[in-house]
Amino acid sequence: MKFKADRATLLKALAHVQSVVEKRNTLPILANILINARDGRLALTATDMEIAVVQEAAANVSQEGATTAPAATLYEIVRKLPEGVEVEFEHGGGDAALVLRAGRFATSLNALPVDDFPVMTAGSLPHRFSLPARMLRGMIDRTRFAISTEETRYYLNGIYLHATESEGTPVLRAVATDGHRLARVEERLPEGASGMPGVIVPRKTIAELRKLLEETSDEVAIALSDTRIQFSLGPVTLTSKLIDGTFPEYERVIPRGNDKILRVAKKDFAEAVGRVAAISLERARPVKLSLARDLLVLSAASPEHGTATEELDGARVHYDSGPLEIGFQARYITDITDQIEGEVEFLLADGGAPTVVRDAGDMSALYVLMPMRV
Amino acid sequence: MPLASDQAPEHRRIIHIDMDAFYASVEQRDNPALRGVPLAVGGAGPRGVVAAASYEARRFGVHSAMASLRARRQCPDLVFVAPRFEVYKAVSRQVHAILACYTPLIQPLSLDEAYLDVTAPLLDRGSATAIAREIKMRIRAETGLTASAGVSYNKFLAKIASDHRKPDGLFVITPQIGPLFVANLAVAKFHGIGPVTAARMAALGIHTGGDLRGYPLAFLIARFGKAGAFYYAAARGEDTRPVVAERRRKSLGAETTFARDLTVWDELVSALAPLLAKLWSTYEREGLSGRTVTVKVKYADFQQITRSRTMAGAIISPAMIERISFDLLRPLFPPRRGIRLLGVALSHLDAAPDPPARQLALALA
Numbered sequence: 001m002k003f004k005a006d007r008a009t010l011l012k013a014l015a016h017v018q019s020v021v022e023k024r025n026t027l028p029i030l031a032n033i034l035i036n037a038r039d040g041r042l043a044l045t046a047t048d049m050e051i052a053v054v055q056e057a058a059a060n061v062s063q064e065g066a067t068t069a070p071a072a073t074l075y076e077i078v079r080k081l082p083e084g085v086e087v088e089f090e091h092g093g094g095d096a097a098l099v100l101r102a103g104r105f106a107t108s109l110n111a112l113p114v115d116d117f118p119v120m121t122a123g124s125l126p127h128r129f130s131l132p133a134r135m136l137r138g139m140i141d142r143t144r145f146a147i148s149t150e151e152t153r154y155y156l157n158g159i160y161l162h163a164t165e166s167e168g169t170p171v172l173r174a175v176a177t178d179g180h181r182l183a184r185v186e187e188r189l190p191e192g193a194s195g196m197p198g199v200i201v202p203r204k205t206i207a208e209l210r211k212l213l214e215e216t217s218d219e220v221a222i223a224l225s226d227t228r229i230q231f232s233l234g235p236v237t238l239t240s241k242l243i244d245g246t247f248p249e250y251e252r253v254i255p256r257g258n259d260k261i262l263r264v265a266k267k268d269f270a271e272a273v274g275r276v277a278a279i280s281l282e283r284a285r286p287v288k289l290s291l292a293r294d295l296l297v298l299s300a301a302s303p304e305h306g307t308a309t310e311e312l313d314g315a316r317v318h319y320d321s322g323p324l325e326i327g328f329q330a331r332y333i334t335d336i337t338d339q340i341e342g343e344v345e346f347l348l349a350d351g352g353a354p355t356v357v358r359d360a361g362d363m364s365a366l367y368v369l370m371p372m373r374v
Numbered sequence: 375m376p377l378a379s380d381q382a383p384e385h386r387r388i389i390h391i392d393m394d395a396f397y398a399s400v401e402q403r404d405n406p407a408l409r410g411v412p413l414a415v416g417g418a419g420p421r422g423v424v425a426a427a428s429y430e431a432r433r434f435g436v437h438s439a440m441a442s443l444r445a446r447r448q449c450p451d452l453v454f455v456a457p458r459f460e461v462y463k464a465v466s467r468q469v470h471a472i473l474a475c476y477t478p479l480i481q482p483l484s485l486d487e488a489y490l491d492v493t494a495p496l497l498d499r500g501s502a503t504a505i506a507r508e509i510k511m512r513i514r515a516e517t518g519l520t521a522s523a524g525v526s527y528n529k530f531l532a533k534i535a536s537d538h539r540k541p542d543g544l545f546v547i548t549p550q551i552g553p554l555f556v557a558n559l560a561v562a563k564f565h566g567i568g569p570v571t572a573a574r575m576a577a578l579g580i581h582t583g584g585d586l587r588g589y590p591l592a593f594l595i596a597r598f599g600k601a602g603a604f605y606y607a608a609a610r611g612e613d614t615r616p617v618v619a620e621r622r623r624k625s626l627g628a629e630t631t632f633a634r635d636l637t638v639w640d641e642l643v644s645a646l647a648p649l650l651a652k653l654w655s656t657y658e659r660e661g662l663s664g665r666t667v668t669v670k671v672k673y674a675d676f677q678q679i680t681r682s683r684t685m686a687g688a689i690i691s692p693a694m695i696e697r698i699s700f701d702l703l704r705p706l707f708p709p710r711r712g713i714r715l716l717g718v719a720l721s722h723l724d725a726a727p728d729p730p731a732r733q734l735a736l737a738l739a
Contacts, residue, residue, distance in 0.1 A: 152496050179735050182736060250738070252737070253736040253737055253738055282690060302690070303685070303688055303689075304687075304690055304693075304694050329733060370733065370734040370735060370736050371734055372732060372734065
């Protein structure tokens, strides 16, 4: 194998694939990326056996072939090469070393056999549709914070993506929950998605996908089966296993009858929550919301540091139901307000009941927040 | 904060897990020379008591709580080993971690026994029996030890069930067979009926659950007091006691004896750090909430003093314990004699006037 490619192209390609590689590996081959030079193109593949990312890039291939080399080392070397330089890769086949030359720099990297590199097969992916990158980003950003990290309920360790109907309109929904809060985002169902099974996309896949989405504004092609999902973003293809489990019937935990409505300007509210919560460094301490007509008092207490309160009144708060007190973890509130633009709407029942939070100006997302018993 | 299932008693799924000859099995696991040998864990001395006996020893009638001298008479080949409670505790924690995958409602009775309420399990395996089977398998795989499991619809029957096929047993008592099973069971086998009560019952002609069932509640209460009500229900295979996952801890402490007596404040400050770290990690892991910090100082002449302070609110950070400990210890310096031991303890664990706020959970299926 022998090819040349420019540093910028290589660096970008390596950056995309290398983050899939687990830092600590039991199998040495999993620390490597597969380098495949063929048909005047270069394909780099990294996998952790759950996810595989393949990146194609332009290259000047003088001899076709393939090998594997340590991802982290390769990335580090290419990153440190001078800008604009052309990099030459040469590999003699078998267990020969991979030689990399750039200008007067040369390195010889230990390669591992291509046959040892685990191939992740996607199998047949009968359901195919596409989403604008911006829309997919929005669905991820507004749900991923609620993904559970608790391993016993492994079926919550991802985003549940499924086709359903919302008030008679077919929608594609993304849902995540950690058992304390739930985030549900829906968009118009794209063509081709109507027969898709509900799938749970693992957290790491979401994180990798989100990084890739940072750099594109094109359509993302999505193909899936019961067990695999594949995202194609131009020259990059991410294939992932899906979580083999049943996502709970989440609709049951979304309250329908909450009739006490609080509306509050997001910026003022989020900043006040941040200030009040600063009294306690404990992550799980609650911020208490005390509500009266057009008045919201935020308070927090720490047995060690003291107390803090802030009032938000008529100009920024609309509430015309009876007095109510309810406590939430500050971070749970800000995770949601981070995703809201203008006005936050709370639909409350009482201090111990699930509360619905929405962006008053955008009904595509809905959040359910469980209070803390204070 | 005690947890308890709010399910109606008749719909519960209870598992009783009982490690087989626990201490003895751990010793046999860790020392191949002890395998197949009649073994007693406990003190061999004249005042020693058998803490646990291996199945080989039990064949000679050796059982736990028996005086070691008597055990030796009954089984002259009996091998004694000293107990290693730290190891048993570690294994017990391993087992507890397995159990905790299936339900938060775990009531440990000792290091080797626990009740689980799996009416609403965290990991659904289709049935309580399937959960019990998986737990046994995992205990075997992860600790190399066997456990017996009893599955039933209440604690009384779950415990009887785990005893029924020991060792390495799994037995299920369904609501259909429960009453009949109890009717045929000797009352002496009822947990909660000891030899004395069994003898009193025998004097009344009560030998089995069926016999017991013939007596009205009022009679049993008159004869046996409050326990009579339990016997009355038990004879019908009924037991409404919930599985209560409670923390019984009243205080939590850590102490250390120094290789060389301390006299300087800075030395004490550095000696305190690892103690507090240890204390805090347990405090945090167990989700405790305490208000009182007590420091203990033992001088070179073995005179011991304690100083304590109770806060208005719960202690919620290691810095807080450190500050209070420093406040309590500083007046003791310079010490009259060298300090040989330093201890720190947290107490008032249940009496927090400001209970920690509790995050409520969504009612996901």
